[in-house]
Amino acid sequence: MDNVVKSLSKRLAPAADKPVDRPTREEAEAAVRTLIRWAGDDPDREGLHETPKRVAKAFKELYSGYKDDPHEVLNKIFKEVEGYEDIVLVRDIPFYSHCEHHMVPFHGVAHIGYYPTKGIVGLSKLARLVEVYARRLQTQETMTAQIATALEEALEPRGVAVMIEAEHMCMSMRGVQKAGAITLTSQFTGAFKDNATEQARFLSLVRHGKV
Ligand SMILES: Nc1nc2c(ncn2[C@@H]2O[C@H](COP(=O)(O)OP(=O)(O)OP(=O)(O)O)[C@@H](O)[C@H]2O)c(=O)[nH]1
Ligand SMILES: [Zn+2]
Known part of the structure; x- marks a missing residue:
């Protein structure tokens, strides 16, 4: 990769400059449980039981732009x-x-x-x-x-x-x-x-x- 392409990729790369240390799905779900408690609710009650799993899944969709490359979108x-x-x-x-x-x-x-x-x-x-x-x-x-x-x-x-x-x-x-x-x-x-x-x-x- 020559320097021009490299600097171009850097500019269009995901917002984070450094590679992101992604947590495991279990860690992400535990974080959602913590936020539910922070909101004042009980993550173990029936209605919220599967919520951490759903939120982790929803994040994949809502923040899918980090894995997408604008170069690829515009390459044709x-x-x-x-x-x-x-x-x-x-x-x-x-x-x-x-x-x-x-x-x-x-x-x-x-x-x-x-x-x-x-x-x-x-x-x-x-x-x-x-x-x-x-x-x-x-x-x-x-x-x-x-x-x-x-x-x-x-x-x-x-x-x-x-x-x-x-x-x-x-x-x-x-x-x-x-x-x-x-x-x-x-x-x-x-x-x-x-x-x-x-x-x-x-x-x-x-x-x-x-x-
Ligand atoms: N410029 C800009 N500001 C944004 C955007 N989205 C949210 N904000 C603002 O980000 C600012 C964050 O301000 P802070 O004072 O750090 O946070 P805060 O105490 O929660 O601020 P308030 O929203 O005023 O209660 C707020 O003024 C938001 O309105 C955006 O896309 N562009
Ligand atoms: Zn805001």
């Missing part, structure tokens, strides 16, 4: 597009993630646009890319940047625009308790960066489906 590029080089935009991609501060869900939609140069990716791959990063412990800002960087590196497009709109349960059902407050984040590269007209076009397509 279609070059035959008859010279198409205008914007490709998928909007309203729904996602569920968990904030890294409280491990409480945040959910919403992602909008992704890019101007192709060397080719296009299958549209579903844009949604898969969102999944890779959503199914990790996240901040909305990091997730937005990671999606833009992955596309930038895989497609070398003329520009990438990513916008995420989400509600954070840690702000709705606890803490400041502002249900319905929506956080917007965006990351623009290339033709979109520092270009108000391009950004306005992207936003208009996201909001109205037309310019």
Whole structure:
């Protein structure tokens, strides 16, 4: 692996820089039992008896993004597009993630646009890319940047625009308790960066489906 590929892999690798010392399933289940007791309940009562097992299993699904590789998601590029080089935009991609501060869900939609140069990716791959990063412990800002960087590196497009709109349960059902407050984040590269007209076009397509 040459240095360029190595540094690229590092940037797109799971959020943890060091290899993670994963516990055994038994240890994970014991931790859930402890949290049930911390919540004030009895992990041995009938209704909760199998809960640690279910939670450990659910974690595999909710945090499956750590085992997924964004390179693989974006590795098939279609070059035959008859010279198409205008914007490709998928909007309203729904996602569920968990904030890294409280491990409480945040959910919403992602909008992704890019101007192709060397080719296009299958549209579903844009949604898969969102999944890779959503199914990790996240901040909305990091997730937005990671999606833009992955596309930038895989497609070398003329520009990438990513916008995420989400509600954070840690702000709705606890803490400041502002249900319905929506956080917007965006990351623009290339033709979109520092270009108000391009950004306005992207936003208009996201909001109205037309310019
Ligand atoms: N910037 C950013 N903040 C987030 C995100 N998800 C959750 N947070 C915030 O993370 C912050 C953590 O703040 P702390 O003061 O360390 O924790 P806390 O005492 O639980 O904060 P409160 O939520 O205000 O009760 C809170 O302000 C959350 O709203 C995110 O995706 N991006
Ligand atoms: Zn939070």
